[in-house]
Amino acid sequence: MTSILIYAGSARRGAFSRQLTAAATTIVGEASGKATLVNLADFDVPLYNADIEDGSGIPHPVVEFRRLVATHQGMIIATPEYNGFVTPLLLNMLCWASRPSLADDFGAVFPNKPVALLASSPGRLGGVRVIPRLRDVVADLGMVAVPGFTTVPQAGEAFTPRGRLADASLESGLTTLIDRLLLASRQQA
Numbered sequence: 714m715t716s717i718l719i720y721a722g723s724a725r726r727g728a729f730s731r732q733l734t735a736a737a738t739t740i741v742g743e744a745s746g747k748a749t750l751v752n753l754a755d756f757d758v759p760l761y762n763a764d765i766e767d768g769s770g771i772p773h774p775v776v777e778f779r780r781l782v783a784t785h786q787g788m789i790i791a792t793p794e795y796n797g798f799v800t801p802l803l804l805n806m807l808c809w810a811s812r813p814s815l816a817d818d819f820g821a822v823f824p825n826k827p828v829a830l831l832a833s834s835p836g837r838l839g840g841v842r843v844i845p846r847l848r849d850v851v852a853d854l855g856m857v858a859v860p861g862f863t864t865v866p867q868a869g870e871a872f873t874p875r876g877r878l879a880d881a882s883l884e885s886g887l888t889t890l891i892d893r894l895l896l897a898s899r900q901q902a
């Protein structure tokens with residue numbers, strides 16, 4: 714079964730991007746993938762500072778996140794845009810996890826990892842401005858973003874009570890993107 718790690722760039726309670734990760738988790742399961750949904754808030758990670766790394770190495774929660782990345786074949790990242798850019802929460806975790814750790818044998822965990830990019834916003838544009846920025850970030854880390862993306866505008870009204878996307882064309886677009894990710898993840902492994 715193809716394993717996919719899923720997380721959001723917001724830790725906010727009720728975050729739209731987290732609702733989107735939950736919807737993606739359901740679709741991965743329906744496509745016979747094995748989804749692991751995590752909340753970055755559950756990883757108690759300080760703001761990156763080389764003094765911390767030099768003094769005590771990579772924090773344990775980062776080692777745990779690196780293990781999750783290394784042991785999953787693909788990833789889904791859903792994020793809001795902050796001023797059109799990637800959130801500090803997401804960037805901080807990606808920066809930490811890009812550091813080699815003496816506490817594990819995984820080496821660089823990101824290179825060649827297939828990833829699907831999603832964004833959401835309560836606004837009309839669905840956070841679309843963050844997609845090219847996020848695509849650059851993941852590419853610079855060596856990941857392979859699958860072609861396409863899903864953005865969810867007016868995210869406050871976008872989800873059904875059961876956590877699915879209410880708009881059929883959005884749901885179908887996300888399903889196609891996830892099918893593409895599962896194929897790339899199987900081929901890469």
Ligand SMILES: Cc1cc2nc3c(=O)[nH]c(=O)nc-3n(C[C@H](O)[C@H](O)[C@H](O)COP(=O)(O)O)c2cc1C
Nearest residue numbers: 723725728729730731793794795796797834835836
């Ligand atoms: C610092 C900051 C900058 C923001 N910039 C944008 C923006 O550029 N575009 C946008 O659509 N929404 C922007 N927003 C609004 C967020 O999309 C909104 O707060 C959203 O609910 C946050 O995502 P979440 O629901 O996943 O936590 C911004 C919010 C903050 C806190």
